[in-house]
Amino acid sequence: MQYQYKFEKILSIKEKEKNDAFSKYSEALKQFEEAAEKLYKLLKKKEDLHVFQQEKLQAGLSVQDIRHHQQFMENLENIISHNQKAVIDARHRMNLFQEKLMETNVEVRKYEKIREKDLKKFIDHNKFLENSQMDEISIQQYLAGASR
Template sequence: MQYQYKFEKILSIKEKEKNDAFSKYSEALRQFEEAAEKLYKLLKKKEELHEFQQQRLGNGMSVQDIRHHQLFMENLENIISHNQKAVIDARHKMNVFQEKLMETNMEVRKYEKIKENDLKKFIDHNKYLENIQMDEISIQQYLAGADR
């Protein structure tokens, strides 16, 4: 007798859902990393520009250069603010997909555990039937030997 798991189709559907959730999570993670890297570079650029401005102020700088630099820094601040929001959104999206992945992974594990227990019952039942057959064969052999 061959083992047939009664929830095999459900298990395969759940595994497909898990794989889909994993790919979505991986993509969200990649997007988060890209957004965070972009924000890091912008913050680093701001820091370098600030240091550059401090050095130039120490050496003397025209009012026009100061205004130009200040306008550039304000624009950079706006870009940084926008990117901070993008990082927060990407992190939230990543966390949502991570939770979905964890849920689907737990569901797959439940069905795998059910399959494991069901297979164990199947094997135990086959052993029981095999033992009954062996007992019957032994009884028949005994009776056949007693008739001689």
């Protein structure tokens, strides 16, 4: 007798859901990393620009150049602010997909655990039947030998 898991189709569906959740999580993680890297570069650029501006101020700058640098810094701040929101959104999205992945992983493990228990029960039942048949054969051989 061959083993047939009664929830095999459900398990395969759950595994597909898990794989889909993993791919979505991976994509969200990639997007988060890209957004964080972009924000890091902007913050680094701001820091470098601030150091450059301090050096230029000590050397002496015209009012026009100071205004220009201030305007550039304000624009950079706006871009940084926008990118910070993008990083927060990307992190939130990544966390949602991570939770979904963990949920689907738990579901798959539940069905796998059920399958393990069911398979063990099936094997134990087959061993019991086999032992019963062996006992029956032994009894018949004994009775056949005793009747001679």
